Amino acid sequence: MSVESVADFRARAREFIRDNLKPINPDSQFGTLRNDRTEQEELAFVARDREVQRMLFDAKLAGVCFPKEYGGLGLTPAHQAALNEELFGFEYPQRIQAPTIAPCASVLLDFGTEEQKQRHIPAILRGEEIWMQLLSEPSSGSDVASALTSAVREGDDWILNGSKIWTTGAWWSDWGLCLARTNWDVPKHRGLTVFMFPLKQEGVAVHRIEMLNGSKEFCQEFLTDVRVPDTDRVGEVDGGWTVGTRWMYHERMLFSSPLVTTPKGNLNGAAGSGALVAVARELGRDADPIAHELVGRARTLELTKQHLSSRIAESMASGRLNDQAAAIGRLFNGYTGQRIFTLEFDLAGAHGAAWGDNDGASRVAGEDFLMRQAASIGGGTLEMARNVISERVLGMPREKSIDKDVPFRDVPRGATSQR
Numbered sequence: 001m002s003v004e005s006v007a008d009f010r011a012r013a014r015e016f017i018r019d020n021l022k023p024i025n026p027d028s029q030f031g032t033l034r035n036d037r038t039e040q041e042e043l044a045f046v047a048r049d050r051e052v053q054r055m056l057f058d059a060k061l062a063g064v065c066f067p068k069e070y071g072g073l074g075l076t077p078a079h080q081a082a083l084n085e086e087l088f089g090f091e092y093p094q095r096i097q098a099p100t101i102a103p104c105a106s107v108l109l110d111f112g113t114e115e116q117k118q119r120h121i122p123a124i125l126r127g128e129e130i131w132m133q134l135l136s137e138p139s140s141g142s143d144v145a146s147a148l149t150s151a152v153r154e155g156d157d158w159i160l161n162g163s164k165i166w167t168t169g170a171w172w173s174d175w176g177l178c179l180a181r182t183n184w185d186v187p188k189h190r191g192l193t194v195f196m197f198p199l200k201q202e203g204v205a206v207h208r209i210e211m212l213n214g215s216k217e218f219c220q221e222f223l224t225d226v227r228v229p230d231t232d233r234v235g236e237v238d239g240g241w242t243v244g245t246r247w248m249y250h251e252r253m254l255f256s257s258p259l260v261t262t263p264k265g266n267l268n269g270a271a272g273s274g275a276l277v278a279v280a281r282e283l284g285r286d287a288d289p290i291a292h293e294l295v296g297r298a299r300t301l302e303l304t305k306q307h308l309s310s311r312i313a314e315s316m317a318s319g320r321l322n323d324q325a326a327a328i329g330r331l332f333n334g335y336t337g338q339r340i341f342t343l344e345f346d347l348a349g350a351h352g353a354a355w356g357d358n359d360g361a362s363r364v365a366g367e368d369f370l371m372r373q374a375a376s377i378g379g380g381t382l383e384m385a386r387n388v389i390s391e392r393v394l395g396m397p398r399e400k401s402i403d404k405d406v407p408f409r410d411v412p413r414g415a416t417s418q419r
Helices: 006-020 039-058 077-087 094-111 114-125 240-256 273-282 289-318 323-348 361-370 372-376 382-393
Strands: 131-134 150-154 157-165 175-181 192-198 204-208 219-229
Touching: 006 077, 039 094, 094 114, 094 131, 094 175, 094 240, 150 175, 157 175, 157 192, 175 240, 192 219, 192 240, 240 289, 240 323, 273 289, 273 323, 273 361, 289 323, 323 361, 323 372, 323 382, 361 372
Parallel strands: 131 175
Antiparallel strands: 150 157, 157 219, 175 192, 204 219
16 A cells, blocks of 8 residues: 655645634744633633544544554654644644643653553544643652652552642643652662553542742642552553653654644744734834844744754754754753743833733733743753753763762652652
8 A cells, every 4th residue: 555645645634724624823822821711711722622633533634653553644754744834824732732742642652562552542643632741749840850759569550649740731631641759779760660540530639830920720739549550550660760761852852753743833832923023013113123123033033943943853863963962952942932031021111011901912921021931941941951961962971969879768858858
C-alpha cells in the first residue's frame, strides 16, 4: 500500500479544516494564564477541544506521526508540518497537545508496555483522555529528583501518598503521569518510579490555586493512600530517572515535537507581538514610531524563537546536537516570554499600571506583566535550563552536589519536608 504524499495529505487537510473548523484570530490565544473565562466557559472550551480532536481522528488527521498500531497514521514529520501550516488561523485542540500528547503520550511511546500503549494512546488520539504531568512538589521546586511523594508496594498494587503542584488544568483532566519515590536508601536519582492513574478517584484531591491575576488554572494535588496497580507502572521500579530524563526532553521540545498538532506560527498561549499591536490600536498609537519600534522588537523575538526551535530540532534529529540541547530552546522561549510581556507593558505605559473593568488590551498588558515570571518557571526554571546547557551540551564541569551518592533518607531537608 502506497504512502500518502505530503502534497495529497496537505490538500486533504486543507479541505477538511476549511469545511469543518472555526476560523479564529491567531492573536486571540496570546497571554499567559489569563483570567478571562468563567469556569463554565473553560469547561466548554475543554469539551470543544475533545470534539475537535475526535473530528481530526475520524478524518485521519490525528496522530500523524504515531504508529498505526496505536491509532496513529504512521506518517512523517513533513506530513505533520503540512497539517500545522494549514491549521494556522483555525481552531485546534490546544489543551490536548500539552501535556497530553507531549510529554505524556510521548513518554508512553518510549517506556510504556504494549498493553499500556494499546489502552491509552488511541483514547488520547480520539480526545477521550486528557493527561497531566505530576512532577513538581511544594518542597522541591525544579529539583524533581528530590520528590517526596512516596509509593509503597502492597502485593500487586502501590500505595501513593504525597502532593504535587503547579499542574495547569488538573481540575478538568482525566489521567496523571506521576513521579514518586520508591526507594529511600539510595541516592535521590536512583529511587524514583513513574506511575499513571486516573485523577478522578478516591484519595486524589485537586485544589485550585488563585494567582495574582485571579486565574485558577494552576492546581495542587493531594494524594492520600491512592492505590495504583503495578500494571500502571511506567518503566522499571527505581528506574524513574531514566524515564524522567526523557520526559523532560519531551517537555522542553514540546511544540517542536513531530507528535504535536499546533498551527505553525501560533504562540501556544505565549506572549506575542499581536498583543502589542492591540495595545497600540486601543491607545491610538498606530502611527507612533516608538510603538512601531516596540512591536518590531517583539516580532523579531517571535521569529527568532520559531527559527531557533526548528534549527535545534533538526540538529538533534541529525545527531549534530544531543537531545539535551532542547534546553537551549527552553531558555530562549522563557526569555522571549518575559521580554515581550515587558515590551507590551512599556507600550501600555500608565494604562497598564492602573486600569478599570472597561479597559481592554492595556488592562491585559498590566496583568501579563504581573505574570511574566511564569515564562521563566513553568516547564522547568531558566536556571535549570542554563545548568543543562552548560553541563550536558557544552561539557562544562558539573556543579558540586552535597547529596551525591548519599542515601536520600539521609539528605538534610527542612522541617516541613521531613519524611
